Amino acid sequence: MKIENEIKGRFRNEYHKGIINLTYTVNQLNYQFVQFLKKHGLTTQQYNILRVLRGFRSENPVSISFLKERMLDKNSDVSRIVDKLYDKGLVERKENPTDRRQKNIEITEKGLTLLARMDDCEKKIDTLLRNLTVEEVRELNRLLDKIRS
Template identity: 50%
Template sequence: MGIAEEIKQKKFKTEYSKAVVNLIYTNSWLHQTHVKLFKPFGLTTPQFNILRILRGQHPEPSTVNLLIDRMLDKSSNASRIVDKLEEKGLVLRKQCGHDRRAVDVFISKEGLDLLSQLDKEMESWEKQSRKLSEEESKVLNDLLDKIRS
C-alpha cells in the first residue's frame, strides 16, 4: 500500500512534497518496530544508539561531545542518556585525564554483551522483514544523501 492510501491523502502538490510526508511516515513506522525490538532488553532507541557509538569507539572512550556529534537524533540529551546507561551498568564514566572538564565514557562488558544479543535480534528482524535488495538500498541511500546535500 502506498503512502497516499495509508494516510488517505489523495493528492499531493508534487512528488517531492509527497516524499517528505512519506519519509516522516516511514520513519515513524521504523521507529515503532525498533521500540518493540528493544523493549524486552529495557533499552530506548536513543540509549541503543549511544551504546552503538560507544562500541564503535571501543576500546577507546568517547566524550559526551563526541556522542552528541554522532547521535542520529540530535535533540535528545546525551548526558542524561549516559546517566540511564550508567545506572544499568552498561557504561562507565571517568574524568578525562588531560581535560578535567571532559568525561570519558566507556561501554562495559555488560553493555557489549547486551549489544551482541541485540545484534542477533536486529539481524533476524532484518532478514525477516527486509523488502529492499542491496541495489535498491544503494539507490535509497543516494537519494537520502542528496536530500540533505
C-alpha cells in the first residue's frame, strides 16, 4: 500500500515522503522479525551477536569491542547483551590472558544448538524482501549506499 494511505500522512515533498517511508518500512520489517525471534527467547541484538560468534568461532576468540564493530547500532551496549547470553548459558566469557582488559567471548554448544534450531530465522530474513526482484534489491542497495555516501 502507498505510504500516504498507511499512515494517513501529508508530505511536503518526495524527500520527506522518502524518509518517512524508510522509517515506517523498517519498523514494520523489524517488528515481524522481532516476533519471530521472540519464540526462541532472543532479542535481535542477542541473535546478531550469537551469529557473529558462530561465524568466527573457528578463528580467534573475539572481544567485546570486536562484536561492537559488527553491530548495526554502533552504540549497542554489547557488554550487557553478552551478559544476558551468559546468563542463558549461550556464551562463555573468559579473561584474555594477553590483555587482561579484554574478554574472550565464545559461543557454547548450547548456543550453537539454539542457532541450529533457528535456521528458519535466516530463511525468514531472506523472505522479508520477497516482493522485490533481485534487480530491484540490487537497486535498493545502491540507493541506500548512496544515501550514506
